[in-house]
Amino acid sequence: MESKFNPKQIEEKVLNFWSDRSIYKLSVQKNQKGPLFRFIDGPPYTTGAIHLGTAWNKVMKDTILRYKRLQGYNVRDQPGYDMHGLPIEVKVEEDLKIRTKKEIEERIGVDKFVEHCRKFALDNLWIMNKQFARLGVWMDWENPYMTIKDSYIEGAWWALKEAYGKGALYLGPGSVTWCARCSTALAKHELEYENVKDNSIFVKFALEGKKNEFVIIWTTTPWTLPANMGVAVNPDFMYSKLKVDNEFWYVAKDMAAALLGAMGRKFEIVENISGEKMHGWKYTHPFADEIELQKKLEKENKKAHTVLAVGDDVFPNFVTLQAGSGLVHTAPGAGPEDFIVGKHFGIPAVTLIDETGTFTKDAGKFAGLRAKKDDAKFVEHLKNKGMIVHEAVVEHEYPHCWRCKKPVVYRVTDQWYIGVTKLRSKMISENKKIKWTPDWAGDRWFHSWLENLQDWCISRQRYWGIPLPIWVCQKCKHTKLIGSREELGVKVKELHRPWIDNVVLKCEKCKSEMKRVPDVLDVWLDSGAAPWASLPFPEGGKKILDKWFPTDFIIEGKDQIRGWFNSLMSLSMVSHGKPSFKSVYMHGFVSDANGMKMSKSLGNIVSPDQVIEKHGSEAFRLYCIKGEAGEDLRFNWKDVEESYKALN
Known part of the structure; x- marks a missing residue:
């Protein structure tokens, strides 16, 4: 035995001993008849080597699972991997030097692109498996659940079938968040807000029938x-007519003095009027001469280009006095x-x-300009028309695509929705039954x-x-949702695109062809289905589901309030009618010693491999479990050194 703790030598010996003697498997066999501990692993994206945050998370999980094994529990410890979606696609696009979505279809081919995505995801899975094992984490590394498997896809399809049968899945138009670079709709939980500097402009819209007003x-x-189609005022606010x-x-x-003061303009209050009385006033659209469509819409709709009194009964806090003029441009x-x-x-x-x-060409003179990117050109045009009364640069938060990091825009499209809003009150009620650590994570954060x-x-x-399993009749528009490969009733190589796109069904109503809606699912739905899709379910039947569902315990970082915790709750409630987890431990983020986010640009990234090379896995593991629930881990070498000394 060495007189001094040498982590590299000792840990390699221990890892080899565990492997040679199948110690992990023996520990699993030992507790086969013990009480069940139902755990589900929140799946990391297979986009590359693990980082400190992922390592911290897995060490925390391993610590709890080992404790449960020591108590005699039959622990479900299957690791999982998120292998679909924009996280993978964007990485593969970088590798293949793809700049636009159009290139995927025209230059690469969907089949080849999908195969590249699959290989990229699988290659990284095995790299991550080895890294987690080197940390000393005991999980069933030989049998991870993979969201790309057909059996897993069927689990997600089953959930959609349940939601569809309950009337909770629908197609509808909406003004959705849209990533122009990735050319796809995004959900609220797929947005990252960054501080940006933008042009802040105050624009005057001429009132019709009121000279110089x-x-x-x-x-x-x-x-x-x-x-723009309207200008919103608050019916309960007073508005000043200023000369x-x-x-x-x-x-x-209440904003007149500050606003005109910032402009350096003298003014005189002529009269005050309530927002309610302004409702219905007609104004001229700022680009009426440039966009013919706006003139057409005004002829067809009397309410177009009018002042709208928007109270809290219509939309809470739509018009406030926090910034601006108290009148809101509405599009x-x-x-x-x-x-x-x-x-x-x-x-x-x-x-x-x-x-x-x-x-598009419907934008008239502005056809060919780009949303957000060409803001300055719209500002210049308004200046030339004498419509801007004040301009400034403001710093504010703006949503960006979570994967390509580009600013998002908004457009109206038909999309498929899960109607969780109707279940909101029930979800809030069920959330109170879940044990949260720390308690404020559930009582305040998730509740909010x-x-x-x-x-x-x-x-x-x-x-x-995961392909959206919905087929639509090309003639009568009858819709059918498929819940499994068996129900599909057609031989297909696999359930991914483009092979699933070639499946044509016969309409039950008119016998015409039914073709699949060519969309895939939000990748957060993949992981939201994990508690049952990772089981042999629905193939294994209700017995296997009843044994392992719902999950006793999950543990993830605080970013999962709007991510995995949300998708778990939402998808389980619409398909099973109850939450898929009973208790949660929420930890924070890993930052550098100064509390700054680790990033390449700051040069403050530390990898798990660096820590292991210097102090070994065990010192890092001990360091990881010292923190408080919900708190961030400010990584610093000194504290890891102290953990190393404690083991020596």
Whole structure:
């Protein structure tokens, strides 16, 4: 025995001993008749080598599972991997030097692209398996659940079939968040907010029938102005008619002094009027001369281009006094909140951009410009028309695609949704029964998320994912949802695109051809189905489900409030009628010693391999389990050194 602890030598000996003697398998066999401990592994994306956060998470899981084994429990310890979706597609696009979605179909071919995605995901899975095992983590590494397997896909299809049968799955139009670079819809939980600097402009819209009178709106998204259909006021606010030089401007009374002061403009209050009385005022669209479609829409809809009194009964806090002028530019085709307001008042949602974020011919003079990217050109055009009364640069949060990191836009498209909003109150009630550690993670954070839950857009216009199992008759539009390969009734190489796209069914109603809706599922639905799709279910029947479902315990980081915890709860509630987990441990993030996020640009990344090479796995494991629930782990070498010394 060495006099000094040499982690590299000792750990290699221990790992070899475990492997040679099948110690892990013996420990599993020993507890086969013990009480069950139902655990489900939150699957990491197979996008590359593990990072410190992933390693910390797995060490925490391993610590708890080992403790349960020592107590005699028959522990379900199957590791899992998330192997579909944009996380994989974007990486493969980088490898293949693909710049646009169009290239996948025209230059690469969907079949070859999918095969590249599969190989990339599998190669990384085995790399990650070895890294986790080197950390000393005991899981069933020979039998991980993989979201790309047909059996797993059938588990997700089964859940959709259940939701469909309950009327909780529907096709509907909506103003959805859209990634122009990836050319697909995104859900709320797929957005990352970053601080950006944008043009903040105050624009005057001329009121019709009122000489030299204007409503003043404010926006940080000039690209949405071509789609403007209304100006919202709060019916409970007072608005001032201000004399500014030879013009009359309407702004919120409580914002007038500060706003005009910032502009350096002198003004005189002529009168005050309630927002309620402004409802129905007609104004001229700022681009009426440039966009012929806007003139057409105004002729067809009397409420188009009018002032709308939007109270909390229509949409809470749609018009506030926090920023701007107290009058809100409203474009139902360029934002989900605006879409709801537009639907309430019966004004149309105009989409003037295509799937690449490029303005179409319907945008008239602006055809060919790009949403968000060409904001400055819209500002310049408004300046030339003398419509901008104030301009500034503001720093604010703006949503970005979680995978390609590009700013998102909004457009109206038909998408498939899971109607979780109707289950919101039941989810909140069920959440109170779940044991959360720390308790505030469930009582405050997850509760707040559930309170603001909206219907889940699950369709994605991509290639590498679980195919949406919906076929539509080309003649009578009859729709059929398939819940399994057996129900499909057609031999197919596998359930992925493009092979599943070639399956044509016969319509039960009119005997015409039924073709599949060419979408794949939100990748978060993949992992949301894990508690049952990772089992031999539905193939294994209800007996296997009753044995291992719902899960006793899960453990993940705080980012999963809006991610995995959300998809687990939502999908299980619409398919099983109850949550899929009974207790949760939530940990924080790993940052550097100063609390900064680790990133290549900051040069502060530390890999698990570096830690193992210097101090060994056991020192890192001991270091990992010292933190408090819900708190971030500020990585520093000194504390790892202390853990190393404690083992020596």
